[in-house]
Amino acid sequence: MSKERQLRKQEEVRNTILDAARDIIAKDGIRGLSIRKITNAIDYSPAIIYHYFKDKNEIVETLVREGYERILASIGSVKRNENEPEKEIREAFTRYIAAALESPEYYRAVMLNDDPAVLKRTRLLEKGISERSQTLQMLCSSIQRGVNQGRFTPCDIELTAQILWTSTFGLIIKLMVEKDISRDQVNRLIDHQFTVLFNGIMSRNEV
Amino acid sequence: MSKERQLRKQEEVRNTILDAARDIIAKDGIRGLSIRKITNAIDYSPAIIYHYFKDKNEIVETLVREGYERILASIGSVKRNENEPEKEIREAFTRYIAAALESPEYYRAVMLNDDPAVLKRTRLLEKGISERSQTLQMLCSSIQRGVNQGRFTPCDIELTAQILWTSTFGLIIKLMVEKDISRDQVNRLIDHQFTVLFNGIMSRNEV
DNA sequence: TTATTTCATTGAACACTGTTTAATTATAAA
DNA sequence: TTTATAATTAAACAGTGTTCAATGAAATAA
Missing domain, CATH: 1.10.357.10 (Tetracycline Repressor, domain 2)
Structure with missing residues (x-):
């Protein structure tokens, strides 16, 4: 029963990352997007990205x-x-x-x-x-x-x-x-x- | 009399840099151009670039x-x-x-x-x-x-x-x-x- | 409750980027 | 040969994307 919650939590963090990335792109353009900008915005460590995405490409692609x-x-x-x-x-x-x-x-x-x-x-x-x-x-x-x-x-x-x-x-x-x-x-x-x-x-x- | 030679030498190095940059762009595209790629190709130190050009921009622009x-x-x-x-x-x-x-x-x-x-x-x-x-x-x-x-x-x-x-x-x-x-x-x-x-x-x- | 396993998260490092500064070397003029 | 000038560099800084071993926390099993 916590399997769902776990997945939901995962999806949530994933979306948090995407939201932050979206905001940064809106402000600084795709070129202005960087892993550290994202993780600073959401108070995570840069390495977290690679737990939810293969690489930066995958974020931009999405x-x-x-x-x-x-x-x-x-x-x-x-x-x-x-x-x-x-x-x-x-x-x-x-x-x-x-x-x-x-x-x-x-x-x-x-x-x-x-x-x-x-x-x-x-x-x-x-x-x-x-x-x-x-x-x-x-x-x-x-x-x-x-x-x-x-x-x-x-x-x-x-x-x-x-x-x-x-x-x-x-x-x-x-x-x-x-x-x-x-x-x-x-x-x-x-x-x-x-x-x-x-x-x-x-x-x-x-x- | 060596003033000319000096200027000629300068122009020479400048062209060497531009030539190397041109080659790299032809092979790897403008995105693939980097200061260290250039200086490796011509056996100089990266800092040399800034003696002949204001910055990387100036090379690309040229x-x-x-x-x-x-x-x-x-x-x-x-x-x-x-x-x-x-x-x-x-x-x-x-x-x-x-x-x-x-x-x-x-x-x-x-x-x-x-x-x-x-x-x-x-x-x-x-x-x-x-x-x-x-x-x-x-x-x-x-x-x-x-x-x-x-x-x-x-x-x-x-x-x-x-x-x-x-x-x-x-x-x-x-x-x-x-x-x-x-x-x-x-x-x-x-x-x-x-x-x-x-x-x-x-x-x-x-x- | 305790022990164990699983997953999320991170600190630290690596290799790369452009750029700057002070120090060094080579070359010209005195 | 000494002095002045110009060319060259080593080293560092701040930034980038990425990896990996170590840590933290939470879910499962005993």
């Missing part, structure tokens, strides 16, 4: 994955727009951009393989990748629908999806790096980007 | 700027195509992509403010930014010409230039991160990206 899933989840609730798939796509990307800009640390870590700790993107994205490819699949089906309806120019669906994705990705990173852009300019950039891209993939008579 | 200039230079020699500005733009970007992929470490460091050492993007890009905006200007004038000729849809020139730039940037980073993409797939991505983008900015009757 939090980064958490952050990335939050970003991907933002797309999930986009409602289908049967007749105008481009609006559906646009809505999804708009949310995606907003979510990414809200957790820039985590987005960067995943997309850019950024932080020193997380060297093995593969392991980090075991789950993330499947969710991403799922999202990519959604995007593909929207494009396919657009093509079938004659709204979009016939094209290699997956390639087109990747282009949309990549361009959006570039925009996000740009917005992240250049921190001194006005909210207004950000919106104009996003808007114009979509204009060009959709203008590029949509049939002439639909524009 | 090399990053060097690498970035090489990348920007790749665009310089693109010949104007009076009647088909889109081809001119495409050629410039194609070279830019190739150059960036040849020095990925440096490109990342400059564009993503990536490496732990270089924290002050401002200082690093003092020159970089002016060169970049010069390049951006070239891009703008090409677009303007396209608009004037009726080949491109009337638009906010600078905004459009930024979109092209940003999208290309996203593509480059994607290609960098996902190392296991075939040369063929890379070309298809680049090709399709341009197709979509130009299709998006060019006038209907020109496509």
